[in-house]
Amino acid sequence: xxxxxxxxxxxxxxxxxxxxxxxxxxxxxxxxxxxxxxxxxxxxxxxxxxxxxxxxxxxxxxxxxxxxxxxxxxxxxxxxxxxxxxxxxxxxxxxxxxxxxxxxxxxxxxxxxxxxxxxxxxxxxxxxxxxxxxxxxxxxxxxxxxxxxxxxxxxxxxxxxxxxxxxxxxxxxxxxxxxxxxxxxxxxxxxxxxxxxxxxxxxxxxxxxxxxxxxxxxxxxxxxxxxxxxxxxxxxxxxxxxxxxxxxxxxxxxxxxxxxxxxxxxxxxxxxxxxxxxxxxxxxxxxxxxxxxxxxxxxxxxxxxxxxxxxxxxxxxxxxxxxxxxxxxxxxxxxxxxxxxxxxxxxxxxxxxxxxxxxxxxxxxxxxxxxxxxxxxxxxxxxxxxxxxxxxxxxxxxxxxxxxxxxxxxxxxxxxxxxxxxxxxxxxxxxxxxxxxxxxxxxxxxxxxxxxxxxxxxxxxxxxxxxxxxxxxxxxxxxxxxxxxxxxxxxxxxxxxxxxxxxxxxxxxxxxxxxxxxxxxxxxxxxxxxxxxxxx
Numbered sequence: 001x002x003x004x005x006x007x008x009x010x011x012x013x014x015x016x017x018x019x020x021x022x023x024x025x026x027x028x029x030x031x032x033x034x035x036x037x038x039x040x041x042x043x044x045x046x047x048x049x050x051x052x053x054x055x056x057x058x059x060x061x062x063x064x065x066x067x068x069x070x071x072x073x074x075x076x077x078x079x080x081x082x083x084x085x086x087x088x089x090x091x092x093x094x095x096x097x098x099x100x101x102x103x104x105x106x107x108x109x110x111x112x113x114x115x116x117x118x119x120x121x122x123x124x125x126x127x128x129x130x131x132x133x134x135x136x137x138x139x140x141x142x143x144x145x146x147x148x149x150x151x152x153x154x155x156x157x158x159x160x161x162x163x164x165x166x167x168x169x170x171x172x173x174x175x176x177x178x179x180x181x182x183x184x185x186x187x188x189x190x191x192x193x194x195x196x197x198x199x200x201x202x203x204x205x206x207x208x209x210x211x212x213x214x215x216x217x218x219x220x221x222x223x224x225x226x227x228x229x230x231x232x233x234x235x236x237x238x239x240x241x242x243x244x245x246x247x248x249x250x251x252x253x254x255x256x257x258x259x260x261x262x263x264x265x266x267x268x269x270x271x272x273x274x275x276x277x278x279x280x281x282x283x284x285x286x287x288x289x290x291x292x293x294x295x296x297x298x299x300x301x302x303x304x305x306x307x308x309x310x311x312x313x314x315x316x317x318x319x320x321x322x323x324x325x326x327x328x329x330x331x332x333x334x335x336x337x338x339x340x341x342x343x344x345x346x347x348x349x350x351x352x353x354x355x356x357x358x359x360x361x362x363x364x365x366x367x368x369x370x371x372x373x374x375x376x377x378x379x380x381x382x383x384x385x386x387x388x389x390x391x392x393x394x395x396x397x398x399x400x401x402x403x404x405x406x407x408x409x410x411x412x413x414x415x416x417x418x419x420x421x422x423x424x425x426x427x428x429x430x431x432x433x434x435x436x437x438x439x440x441x442x443x444x445x446x447x448x449x450x451x452x453x454x455x456x457x458x459x460x461x462x463x464x465x466x467x468x469x470x471x472x473x474x475x476x477x478x479x480x481x482x483x484x485x486x487x488x489x490x491x492x493x494x495x496x497x498x499x500x501x502x503x504x505x506x507x508x509x510x511x512x513x514x515x516x517x518x519x520x521x522x523x524x525x526x527x528x529x530x531x532x533x534x535x536x
Contacts (some may be wrong), residue, residue, distance in 0.1 A: 002123055003031040003047055007040040007054035007066065008082065013105075017053060017082075020109055026116050037061025038263075044070045044077070045206060050123055051078045051116075056102075067099060069210055076126065078119045082107065144174040151175070152226035152235050155184075155287050164281040176222045180239040181276040182283050185250065186290040187212075187232040187257070190268040190302065191401045204264055208232060211260065215253045219246050229400065231294070233287070243276070250305065258303055268403050270297040273307035295360035302403050309359075318358060321351050322366055329370070330377045336427070338420050342413065349409040363405060367412050371395050374416055383423050391419065434459035435473040438466070439481070446485045447509050452478050486510070487523055494532045501528045 004023065008014050014033045023030055031047040034040040037060035044052065052070055056063035067079050081102040100122075101115045151163075151173040163169050166177045187208070205227045212234060217223050223236040238246055250271065257269050272293030274286030293306040300306060325348040332340035352358065352366070375392055378384040395415045402408040438459045442450065455478065456466035470478050486508040493504045502513050510516040521527050526534065 002028045002051060002120060003049040004028050004051045004053065005032045005034065005040065005043045005047060005049045006030060007034045007037070007043075007052060007058065009035055009055060009057075009059055011035060013055070013082075017107065017112075020107065020112060021116065026113075027120055028116065037066045040066055041069050041073070041207075041210070042203075044073045045203065048074055049077060051080070051119055053080045053082065056081050056083045065214075072210070072213075073206070078123065080115060080119075147173045148175065148224045149226045152224060152233050152287075155235070155284050156226070156233060156291070158284060162281070163283070164279065166280060169280060175224070175237075177237045177280065178221045178239070179278075180221060180237060181243060181278060182235070182237050182280050182286070183276040184236075184274045184283060184286040184290045185234050186272040186274075186294045187234070187253075188270045188272065188294040188297065189230045189232075189261075189264070189266045190270070190297075190403050191230070191266060207260075207264065208257070211256055212253065215249050215256065216246065219249060229397070233290070235283070235287075254303075254305055268297070268302035270294050270302045270403075271305045272296070272309070273305060275307075292359070292361050295364055297403055298360040298363055298405055298408065317355060318352075318362060318366055321348070321355075322370065325351075326370065326373050329374065333374065333377050333383075333420065334381055336383075336420060336424050338417060338424075341416060341420060345409065345413045345416070349405070352409070353405060363408065364399065367399060367408055368396060371412060371415065374419070378419070378423070385423070385426060391415075431469055432473055434461065434466075435470055438470065438478075439474075442482055442485055446482060446489065447507055449509060449511070450482070483519070483523070487520065490516075490520065490528070491524075491531065491535075494528060495535045504528070 001024075006014050006017050008017070014035070018030055018033065021028075028051070031049055032043040034043050037058045039060070040052070040054065040058075041061070043049070052067075054063050054066055058066060061069065063081055067081075070077050070079070079099045081099050083102050083104055100119055103112060103115065151169070153159075166179070169175055170177055189204070189208070209225050209227070209232070212225055212232065213223070216234070216236065219238060219242045221237040221239065223234065226233045226235075236246075250273070254269065254271050257266075261267075261269055272290045272295075274288070274290035274293070277283060277286055289307075289309055293309040296306050296309055297304075325344060328344045329341060332338075332344055348370075352363065371392060375384065375388040379388060395411070398411050398415070399408055402411050438455045441455060441458050452463050452467060456463045459466050461469065467478055470476075470481070474481060476484070490504055490508045493499055493507060494501075497504075499507070501517070505511075505513050505516040508516075510519075517528060520531070524531060
C-alpha cells in the first residue's frame with residue numbers, strides 16, 4: 001500500500017478528496033490529513049508518505065515551500081498540486097520542483113483517478129529498479145553527509161587537519177567552498193534547568209535545521225549544520241556582496257526562532273557569532289568565539305545575538321575563591337552536613353557574583369570543576385555508590401540549560417544536595433540493618449542467657465560501637481530492650497497459662513527466681529503473683 005497524505009487549509013476540501021477515491025482499490029491508504037504546512041511537514045517526517053496531495057496556497061508554508069521541504073525529508077515523495085484558476089501559472093512552475101501533476105478546482109474524479117494510477121505505476125517501477133548499485137549510491141550519499149558534519153565536529157573539538165587548501169577540503173569533506181568569507185555561528189536552545197521528556201530531539205533538530213536553511217542557504221556559497229546537545233553549529237561560506245545581507249538574515253533567523261519557540265517547547269534562544277575569516281584555516285577561531293559568545297548569555301541575557309567575544313585571560317582571583325570553597329565543601333561532605341554544604345555554596349555564589357569581570361565560559365567551567373571535585377571527594381571517602389561519570393554527565397546537561405548565574409548555582413546546589421541526601425539515607429539504612437538483625441536475634445533467643453558481646457558479634461560490630469548504634473536507632477539501650485522483651489513475654493505467660501512463676505522465670509531467660517521477681521516488681525509495681533490475680 002502506498003501512503004498518502006492530504007493537505008488543504010479547508011477541511012471540507014480534505015474530506016472531499018478523501019471520499020472521492022476508493023483508496024484501498026488503488027493500492028493506497030490515507031495516512032493523514034493536515035490543514036496547514038507546518039502540520040504537513042510533521043506528517044511527512046512521521047509517516048514518510050509516498051504521495052502528498054496539497055493546495056498551492058497554505059498557511060504556515062506555501063505549497064511550493066512545502067514541496068521543497070517535503071523533498072528534503074523524503075526525496076522520492078510524489079506530489080500533486082491542487083490549484084484554483086488564479087494560481088494556474090504558479091502551479092505550472094511547481095512541475096520544476098518534481099510535482100507529478102496539478103489538478104484544478106473543482107477536482108474532476110476521472111482525471112484525479114488517472115493521475116493516481118500513473119503515480120502508482122511509477123512507484124511500482126521505481127521500487128523494482130532499486131538495484132544494488134542504487135543502494136550503493138545511497139550509502140555513498142549518506143557517507144558524504146557524515147563527512148560534511150565531521151569537518152564541523154573536528155573544528156569544534158580542535159581536531160581539524162590542515163584545511164588551508166579549499167580544493168583538498170572540498171574533496172575530502174564533500175564541500176563546494178569558494179574563496180570569500182568563512183564564518184561560524186552557534187544557536188543555543190535552553191529548556192530551563194531540567195529538560196522535559198516532551199521535547200523530541202530528532203524532530204526539533206529537523207525543524208530548526210529547516211528554518212536555518214530557509215533563511216540563510218540562498219545567500220551562501222555553501223552551508224552545513226552540526227547539531228549536538230541543544231546546540232546548532234553553522235559553518236557558512238559566502239562572498240563579500242552578501243555579507244551585510246547575511247547579517248540581516250541572521251537577525252531574521254533569531255526572530256523566526258523566537259516566534260516558533262513555544263511550538264518547540266524552548267524557553268530561551270541565543271545566537272553566538274564568531275568573526276568572519278578569509279582563510280579557512282582560521283575558522284577554529286570563529287568557532288571558538290561563537291561558542292564563547294553563547295556562554296555569555298549567562299551574563300547578558302538570552303533571546304539575542306551575542307558577538308565580539310574574543311580570547312581573554314582567565315582571572316587570577318577565581319582559582320583562589322574556588323580553592324578556598326573546595327576545602328570547606330570537602331569538610332561538609334565528609335561530615336554529610338547538608339546545612340554546612342548549603343552555606344558554603346551560597347557564600348561561593350555571592351563571591352562569584354561580586355567579581356564583575358568573570359566571563360560566561362569561565363563561570364561554566366568553574367561550576368563544572370566544583371562538581372568534579374565533589375565527585376572526587378565522595379570517591380575518596382568511599383561514599384559514592386553510583387557511577388560518578390553518569391552523575392557528572394547528568395549535572396552538566398542540566399547546567400547546559402541554565403541561562404543565569406542564579407539558576408546555574410541553584411542547579412549545582414540541588415545536584416549536590418540530592419547526592420548527599422541519598423548517601424545519608426543509604427547510610428541510615430546500612431546502620432538500621434544490623435540493628436534489625438540484632439532485634440530479631442533477641443526476640444528469637446531471649447529465653448536463654450544472651451549478652452551484649454554475643455549480639456554485637458552477630459551484628460558484626462564491637463560492643464561499644466554497637467551499643468551506641470543500637471541506642472541511636474531504637475531510642476533505648478540493648479539491656480532495656482532485652483528486659484522489655486522478657487517482661488512482655490512473662491506477662492503474657494502469667495495471663496494465659498497456669499505455669500508457676502519459677503517456670504516462667506526460666507522460660508524468659510532468668511536463672512535466679514528472686515532476681516526475676518525483684519525486676520518484675522520494680523518495672524510493673526506489682527509482684528508476678530499479684531499481676532496474675534489482677535489480669536488472668
